[in-house]
Amino acid sequence: MTDLVRMTSIDKSFPGVRALVNAQFDLRAGEVHALMGENGAGKSTLMKVLAGIYKADAGDILIDGQSLDIGSPAKARDAGIGIIHQELNLMPHLTAAQNILIGREPRTAFGLLLDEPALNARVAELFNAMHLNLDPATPVEGLTIAKQQMVEIVKALSYRSRILIMDEPTAALNDAEVGDLFEIIRRLKSEGVGIVYISHKMDEIKRVADRVTVMRDGAFVGTVDAKETPISKIISMMVGRELTNEASVVPDLSANPIVLEVDGLNCGALVRNISFTLKQGEILGFAGLMGAGRTEVARVIFGADPKESGEIRIRGRTVPINSPQDAVAAGIGYLSEDRKQFGLIVGMDVRNNIAMASIPKFIGPLGMLDESGMRDAARDHIARLAIKTPSERQETRLLSGGNQQKVVIAKWLLRDCDVLIFDEPTRGIDVGAKSDIYRLLNELAAQGKAIIVISSELPEILRLSHRIAVMCEGRLTGILPARSSQEQIMQLATRLGDEPTTRVMQ
């Protein structure tokens, strides 16, 4: 077999991050080559380089043995490279056919008018060739996510791609739909198309892939045969790194009362029958792959999304939480993974941000704000959390990521929350500030706060958590004790469910 693609010594940096370090990858005609690795390992980045969406800082890309400078998506397409993005990129108001041939519509009358019948006929042919039973004239917004995925695939193939990149194509598909997709993949393989298959799901890799390449921290780890290599070997390649960080010290929590009790929580496909308890002074880590439903669970507990069923009890009493307002009143604080969008008002100063959730405390006579009270509270928390800022009047956008995170924490401490949910507390924070945040979380737990930490970084989970809840596809697949191994967590995080999880787009 000839090499369709050979990528060698690929480097790519983003401001502050080395996303790819001497990465390599190759693809043969007629094979499915799985690309695996933890979140942030560089899989998607490497493939976006191949698809011309990012430009590599260094390295060579050979297509059919010829060196090629892929500078733009259009050039990649001309070279026969198609990519199906993780997030769907369709125009919902247009029909399936209009989406697939956008910019390449059949025309009549000197190229001025659209020939809609010809458009639909051409797409119907494409659908037939793929044995897809889909009406080309259906508006995309009326299709299930699975069918939208199929439309994306047909669109990519309609450019006569010989190299097809699928980035987590089954994330939104149920078992039957996955079966359909694999049928199409097999057909494409037999036609000599080379397929790059990015996925976290081990059983899928076993079913569909010929070879597996594992990446870690932006670098190439190894390429192995998919059928012959045991899953445990692949997982250990993915996890790889030694645990140099200190492990968590679990305090004796046996005498502590249960603060938060979640029972049978359901909401959509990503929160399926979630039940757990959280004790005073405990740090419960939530591990799982991207899209496993961890953030969604937090949002439901916080009342940001409506729950379909289930109960939330605080100190044994059922509390009806229908809005973030209810959650805050019940003593639950949520620190979003997207600080700048949901956690802070970056254009306002530190003082106002800290006071933002506790304004009623600072209303003086005649409804005027008690500015000196706010100042004292802000100064108090700046000292307590060691927030590095010239004064409490500094605009928060001028602070570093770690200090911004501390301002958010201060906001919820001032509100006197018993339960704090941290969603990716150290995302975008440099290493030094990370250990600061870790120390702070431990202190808060020691003071009796009940804490949930959601993190995609296993070392972080292992270092902080007193217990580790692992999620996969909206279900809680297990709760592990502290000092569990990364392999144990990954096994639970990639365990495939038995229930189909089709979502329908609104």
Added chain:
Amino acid sequence: MTAVSEIPEQRFRARVSGWQHRLLAFSGLIALIVVFSLASPNFLQTQNVITILQATSVNGVLAIAATLVIISGGIDLSVGTLMSFCAVIAGVLITNWGLPIGIGVPGAILAGVAGGLVSGLLIARLRIPPFIATLGMMLVYKGLALAISGAKPIYFTETPFFIKIATGSVIGAIIPSLPIPNGVLILFLVAMAIAFVLARTVLGRFIFALGSNQEALRLSGVNIERWKISVYALAGGICGIAGILIASRINSAQPSIGQGYELDAIAAVVIGGTSLNGGRGTMLGTMIGALIISVVANGLRILSVSQEWQIVVTGLIIILAVYIDILRRREA
């Protein structure tokens, strides 16, 4: 490989939801007509119906321009003052410079296209948000119209044919019992032409695609800047047509008449069920929306309701129309 039965059902749902709003707007229009004709015998008289249609023509044409821009995911606040700017250009060309109408009219429309091009360039090239870019241009055209005309109306007294453009009746000449003014005919023709552009041309397809998911269109290799500029240029040209219509109807180019028209135009678009989020909208809906506004104004006037209250009612109708749209979306 997939259950066949699902497909027709999905199509049905997607279509019905679009139809519902137009049907509601249309039923609303009929209901208004019924109520007003019961309340006043004068309402449905031929002369009054023609008055309503004539009153709709200018706002209708502007609403068509606004519809194009709104479907593409933008907004154009400058349609009203661009219209009066174009009217002034027509006045300058025809009255001040003594050029023939055959040059003055296309000249005014071209001025509209040029104006739209400027807005399009500001939005697509300089990435200025449409709201701000067209708010700025709204003031620019207003000022220019006043400056060029010396802040005085320009009359078309020496070219009596000019007034016929909107107020004459080609249809009436052929069918005497149907004296529909040319202004209404022009509105109808523009609406048909733009409905055709939306449904059958590449520009139309990209207008919907831009409003639906601009990023997806860009990743499909389409030059979105060029098409965005085209949308605003076309809308500008339509404003030029509206400028001719209004100047012809009042036989003069009034430099400050256009202010406020942009809001009526956007109101007609919204009442007609076009989504302010882009990607969705129809000419038929906009026409119904424009008619509803004129019918309400006319009917309330016939019932001797003061103009102040007409404005209040129009405002409430806009809010109701958008609320119905929100309800529809929640169910879908």
